[in-house]
């Protein structure tokens with residue numbers, strides 16, 4: 001058995017087809033075997049090559065000697081009283097990452113991680129406080145979907161309908177793995193591009209690269225402040241990619257057509273909820289035709305901040321709508337299971353303040 005067997009779960013459909021076609025040819029097997037294996041991976045939910053019951057037994061053994069089918073291993077599953085389910089996944093090398101299943105009336109959204117930890121240190125984010133571990137591979141990213149979708153099916157939660165890259169890490173700082181993972185989710189597992197949202201705090205080259213992709217993936221910008229000075233206090237990356245350049249990158253993304261942009265705005269009491277910020281927020285949203293999600297801050301152990309008062313959150317929403325900007329209030333989910341992203345990992349690493 002080769003010690004560095006490739007993990008088939010990290011291959012895009014074209015890579016997989018090429019690899020498997022070469023393999024079955026070399027084995028003297030009919031060409032349709034490659035398609036059968038691909039079906040087991042993307043549709044059939046095989047956990048191992050031994051599960052691929054329409055392949056001859058010796059071929060299953062040889063596949064196991066040649067390749068891996070490794071998903072992230074479940075470390076902990078926590079279920080919230082509101083139906084949110086958080087998985088903590090154990091990765092090779094000792095890192096752990098989180099994904100969250102979030103049921104709403106007509107959807108089951110999976111929030112996945114793209115990095116173990118994060119280097120960008122946004123002040124409102126538990127992951128940022130816990131520091132950077134390492135980049136995830138395409139298999140570790142797409143594997144969170146595969147394993148979560150199975151868990152959801154086995155626990156009568158229905159199919160995963162949407163995927164958002166809003167878990168741990170900045171996805172556009174790991175494009176090498178996230179871009180193939182997007183292809184695997186879309187072309188492999190069949191999740192429509194418009195049901196996949198990449199969330200960024202503003203990595204401009206990544207936004208430009210995403211705009212070049214032909215699929216209409218959605219983009220969410222963690223805005224959190226509509227003016228430069230305040231944004232720089234919350235998001236250190238603002239100094240590298242300033243707001244005016246960021247909005248220009250979003251305008252270019254928007255010009256590609258058919259790709260909705262969302263602004264995420266975490267509302268922190270007396271930090272970024274001054275009504276004077278509504279007008280500049282509305283102006284930015286108009287420029288890129290963004291939908292604004294207003295999210296009351298989910299307290300984390302590292303800062304004293306509190307969520308904005310509900311009346312202030314409603315005031316933002318109402319005044320944005322009067323200004324012609326579509327907006328919604330999103331309640332943080334799973335508070336009782338530390339679902340503010342990064343909290344479980346921080347606990348595991350013993351990071352407390």
Ligand code: SF4
Pocket residue numbers: 117118119120121122125126127128129167168169170201222
């Ligand atoms: S909000 Fe995102 S980019 Fe910022 S520290 Fe947290 S994980 Fe990193």
